[in-house]
Amino acid sequence: MIEFYPQIKSVHVWLILLSGSLFALRGLLVLLGQRWAMHAALRYLSYSIDSALLTAAMMLLVILKLNPFLTPWLACKLVLLVLYVVLGSFALKRAATVRGRGLAYFAAVLCFVTMYGIARAHHPLGWLVLA
Numbered sequence: 001m002i003e004f005y006p007q008i009k010s011v012h013v014w015l016i017l018l019s020g021s022l023f024a025l026r027g028l029l030v031l032l033g034q035r036w037a038m039h040a041a042l043r044y045l046s047y048s049i050d051s052a053l054l055t056a057a058m059m060l061l062v063i064l065k066l067n068p069f070l071t072p073w074l075a076c077k078l079v080l081l082v083l084y085v086v087l088g089s090f091a092l093k094r095a096a097t098v099r100g101r102g103l104a105y106f107a108a109v110l111c112f113v114t115m116y117g118i119a120r121a122h123h124p125l126g127w128l129v130l131a
């Protein structure tokens with residue numbers, strides 16, 4: 001499978017960008033009161049993209065023989081991913097007020113940008129190392 005490493009990594013990164021953009025768009029639509037942001041078609045599109053990107057991530061772990069719990073930058077990415085999913089669900093539906101949804105949306109986007117920096121730097125300090 002190692003011969004497909006560049007392609008699998010590229011798929012992982014493109015799906016990450018697609019997933020993040022879709023979340024950013026849906027979050028904005030929710031804040032603007034556009035109910036179709038939660039339309040089943042968009043929800044299923046989001047689930048499909050996320051499943052595919054996680055599958056690619058698992059394949060990368062196998063190819064590179066990485067244990068995410070023993071690799072600090074990956075462990076940070078996983079903790080932030082859990083936080084991102086929780087914040088995302090508050091931003092899109094769970095928060096009771098527009099202010100709450102806005103705050104959760106902002107924090108989720110920040111979380112995403114931080115995860116991206118950590119991944120690019122291969123270091124928990126992410127963008128700070130790249131700067």
Ligand code: HEM
Pocket residue numbers: 009012013016054057058060061064066068074077078081112113115116119120
């Ligand atoms: C279960 C979740 C995830 C796992 C297990 C995972 C795992 C990995 C692995 C093993 C690599 C390859 C690293 C290498 O080539 O040395 C990678 C690359 C990458 N991941 Fe993830 N990832 C996950 C989620 C995410 C998320 C949520 C983001 C961003 C928001 C992200 C962004 C990236 C980026 C940008 C790269 C390319 C890094 C580079 O340029 O070398 N990943 N990921």
